Amino acid sequence: MKKHIIVIAGDGIGQEVTAVGKQVLELIADKYNHEFTFDTALIGHAAIEATGNPLPDETVTKSKASDAILFGAVGHPKYDNDPSAKVRPEQGLLGIRKALGLYANLRPIKLFDELLSASSIKAEILQGADILFFRELTGDVYFGEKGRSDDRNTAYDTMIYSRYEIERIAVKAFDAAMTRRKKLCSVDKANVLESSRLWREVVQEIAPRYPEVEVEHQFIDAAAMLLIKDPKRFDVVLTGNLFGDILTDEASQIAGSMGMLASASVGDTTGLYEPIHGSAHDITGKGIANPLASVLSVALMLDISFGLKTEAEEVVSAVDAVLKAGFRTRDIADKSTPSENVLGTQQMGDEILRQLKG
Ligand code: NAI
Ligand code: MG
Structure with a gap:
């Protein structure tokens, strides 16, 4: 199957977790002989810095021509402290939902048994x-x-x-x-x-x-x-x-943590897949963000936009297996988690990729 995916990582931990989501897509393509091509686009604070516009026209054009969008998050502390700022990162996200007619946001709340104690x-x-x-x-x-x-x-x-x-x-x-x-x-x-x-x-x-x-x-x-x-x-x-x-x-x-929840925004054309969390300035750059919401967003993309049920289920099973093996990011760890099992963003991603490789 041939699909063209736009990666809009956005701001803060959006960059960190979306990198892992993309690796999962690449691995699935490789394993199942799909041809996934990728392009990137700017949004939010990153786009304001580069172009003065939280939603550059190019981002909308590229997104409209895509089969699906893998999205991270938008936001920057600068705007949180200045509610009257006229040009704002979230205008990028609200704008792209509107421009693409993504009127339905699906948020599955799935509880992984291993995380019962994290709630x-x-x-x-x-x-x-x-x-x-x-x-x-x-x-x-x-x-x-x-x-x-x-x-x-x-x-x-x-x-x-x-x-x-x-x-x-x-x-x-x-x-x-x-x-x-x-x-x-x-x-x-x-x-x-x-x-x-x-x-x-x-x-x-x-x-x-x-x-x-x-x-x-x-x-x-x-x-x-x-x-x-x-x-x-x-x-x-x-x-x-x-x-x-x-x-x-x-x-x-x-579900235990914001870091576990994925969402799909769909309308009548393309779909946009993103974690429900924001750019999380408090942990940006520390490499500790939980990438599983982005990984689960990829599973939703495979299922809803591409109709690839088997591949989607495999991604969800990989998350389940990694949690069963005891690995946690900090947000879902508890007192019983041995410190060597508390992983950073990319380390958690590597465990998912290892599972998927089989
Ligand atoms: P947030 O969702 O970014 O963070 C809330 C809390 O959850 C923080 O303590 C954060 O560290 C934690 N958290 C979130 N995602 C996590 C992950 N993957 N792994 C581990 N911990 C995680 O919401 P907050 O702090 O209210 O807003 C931060 C910025 O994000 C603001 O600028 C806000 O406007 C923006 N925002 C953007 C959204 C989007 O792009 N869809 C949605 C919500 C907020
Ligand atoms: Mg919210």
């Missing part, structure tokens, strides 16, 4: 949890009209959704539920927000097309509570951009 949640609550989030990505309060009053003392953001935006992601979520445990939980705040009332209406309209799927609606506040109280009750969770942002960070604690 701050009790093992008996976690064991068996397996959730697939569908977070809407191109609408909501992030893209609605925003502004300030003339005296700058009042500010507003607009939460806005249109029927077609809700429909297209709801259909994807229902389709996914059919391939899983056939349960779908739609999360909104329909008791207060008009955009949420529309969200719920549309989901209720689509539900009869999927009579086998058991549908429930939860308010975001209740959903946040239930996710920690009883994560096993969820199968597919469908929600908007803002609620999904918050819920999936919360859900990362089910």
